[in-house]
Amino acid sequence: MNRMQPSVENAQTIAESDAVAVERTLAGDRDAFRVLVERHSRNVFRLAYRMTGNRPDAEEVVQEAFLRAYQKLGKFEARANFGTWVYRIAANYAIDRMRQRKKEEARKVEPVIYEEGTENDPVTLVQDAAPTPERLAHNIELRKQMKIALAALSHSERTAFVMRHWEGCAIEEIAAVLKSSSSAAKNAVFRAVQKLRLALQPFVVKGTQVRAMGTES
């Protein structure tokens, strides 16, 4: 899992500092909200990118999440964690965005453009310095298949998988976002991994074979 969580002490300090910023914002100090935005934007962007799968949507989700958080700040419970709360708002909006995007994509299909040095550059997938043409070709294919497999998940499955596997959220948090029971949220995680495995295992096995061939030669 690729979780980027602060240490317990650090998390407590951040939570206390967040609580102060929330109080100040509610008292009318709008700049105090800037502290919250600057502190949590990158984490919310990571969640939003993994849920939506593209940068423009992720950026829109981040902005909308903070706008909504500001508007609803009066309802935020002082004992709660602002980071978790804004995460939940972002996840909910990302689900709406994914749903909207699916409708738009049903009308048009855009080719994937690989830009050198960006996240679309397949070379970034290869860990070694001198990838063989076979490995590069395989990684391009694997990358494509991973995107297809993630896009084929239902919104609840993708949300549950991203929040659990990549963001390390508790099942109760996922259930709250999906407006479901904990058992349904657990089930969504399971179905997501099962579907991803079914779609990707042949390519992962093939990758192992390609790597073995590279080592032999």
Next chain:
Amino acid sequence: MKHMTEEELIAYREGVASQRAVIANHLAACEECRAELERIEAVLAALDTLPVPNPGDDYGGHVWRQIAPRLPERPARWWQAWFEPQRLGALVTVAALLVVAFLTGRITKRGPIGNDVANTEQIRERVLVVAVGEHLGRSEMMLVELSNAAPLDPAQEHVNISAEQHRAENLLDENRLYRQTALQEGNAALASVLDELERVLLDVAHSPDQVTPAQLGKIRQKIEAQGILFKVRVVGRELQERQQTTKPAPAANGSKESERNKYDRAECSV
């Protein structure tokens, strides 16, 4: 040796297994399950290589500059939320219901004090029974319509299920409320059926609104495999029967016909 299921291994890998120690002990002893877990981990490790772009060092500042002009001067206080049009509507409805309930209580003939608690319990149960019964009826209707959905024209590549999807979204909120109520009331069997129904409703609500016949077939298969329609019908029928049995007995001797009519009217208005 009984091996771990795929579900148990995925739950273990994702840290959501309820019997973690049991699975860990089994894995220590079972090479076959260890190999299966490694295959799951290989797929997840491949997915972990999907990069997230770096949004830039000053990303927080960038977000702030984008949203700052759109922020109101001061966030709303919690009580101000009650004056939003949607909430205000709900508030008026609740107030109206309270007034109706109060007036109903005033005009209904009071029985002996000891019966009050029993009557309140009975009315509460009846309200739940009626409400869940209606909810299950609507869910059943939606699932039947979804099962029978077909392209208008055989040449069409997609079937539009947006109406069912929208209804599933609405039913989902209700379902959650009834499931929690059933749990609070200690009705585990009803809560379990509502939990299963919730999963199906979630799937439908989160499906694309235009599906291919193959995708529709999969949704149907899922509905059939879980037997949810059958369960919903059985529970719905049971609730109907309970509704009959929880109907209050006719008023005691000496009560006037007009008073019985009043009581019936009061029941309908709850």
